[in-house]
Amino acid sequence: MNRKYLSFLVSELLFLKDDTVMHLIPKTECQYNKIFAKLEDMCDDLNLNIRIIRRKLDLLRECDSLYVNEKVEKEFKIEIEENKIKKNKRIFTYPFEKKPQSIKKKCQDLYRSLISKYSPKLYEFPLENFENIRQAFYAYDLVSLKNMDSYKSHLELKLSTKELENLRFKLEIEISDLYRSFPLNKISLLEDSDAIIYNLKRLENIYNDYIELYGSLEEALNISIAKSLS
Template identity: 45%
Template sequence: MEKNYLKFLVSELIFVREDTLINLIPKTEKKYREIFGDLENYVDTLNLNIRKLRRNLKLLDKFSPDLAKKKAEEEFERDFEELREDENFDSQSRDLDEDKLREVEDLFRQAIFYYSPKLNDFSIEEFDQAREAFKKADKEGLEEFLKKDKPRELEMTNEQLEIMREDLEIETSILFERFPLNQLDMLEDKEAIDFNLNRLKNVYEEYQEIYGSLGEELNIKIAKKETTS
């Protein structure tokens, strides 16, 4: 296989990887969160509160009610903070017409072929300018980037390019096996969406019952401890 054609195949795989990370994953995750996000967050929050209550109950064996509550809250503070950060997730989607999107993609493909640090003597920091322009669908920014002097191609044998191609194929397939890409089919299937929503609702109702019973158990334990102290 000709070396230049191998370089083209590798650059195409680099494009697929970049497009997946920059565009497809955030877009898919945004759609997933629009459908399931609120309910999933309620379930996760309730689950954390259940775990905190159980910890509070255990700490009551050693500490006063106020101190046990404080220690339980401190132990779970980071978990709740991470949940709040997840709740504030924001994904920028690119609403472009098909023609402009193809133009932007073609320009980024050129940027990869001629400037990607994997294939050319070009710095990662400088190439990030092209990645950022692609992320923003900035056609003019990519056109300006392509005016840069073309760097020297890295000296690689056909065998090295073949290995790089195989590695990129494996890496890309792993990306597609991970969430949220494994949810793509479900997001187009109304029955699957309804099934998942019902599943989340059932879990939420089950957690509500557990949380209520643990709350009662905690109140009883606190009352007993206060009367014996």
């Protein structure tokens, strides 16, 4: 493949990766969480509590009820904390949601151009300076991006065709991995209203089943505790 064209492909992939990480991922995660997070978290909480009660029932057959709660708290301490952290890390707002699409498009075009001229992957350009460019693109700061387009030209790195091909291959894998992972693996779901309704109903059914199971287990636990104390 022509070296110049390879360099162009690499710069396009660099742009796509940054735009995906900075904007598409948080925007998609925010959209997903607004629809599904509340029900998912309620189901996860119930699932954890059901497992805790089941463990208490098992322990009541082995040891005194006075030690059951303490033992279970130790066993599930890490899992309970991880569950809290997961819920606290949920993203519900995308800071650039109301940014005009025309500004976003201009920033995208300009950032794509800046990558093709200054990316440290392709040119002898200071990393810290390019990080400033990246941050301006992240914020959709068109004025700063325009000002940064005045950097002097830098020497192109002496990358062989093979090195460019390897870089291209690596970027394609990284981008592909992003799309296979949450939240981008949910994009097709979020674009299908019928699929959204179906999955909300599925979560509601799971929640109702968990509520019923939790109630029966809690009753069984209370009976077991009463028997152990009698």
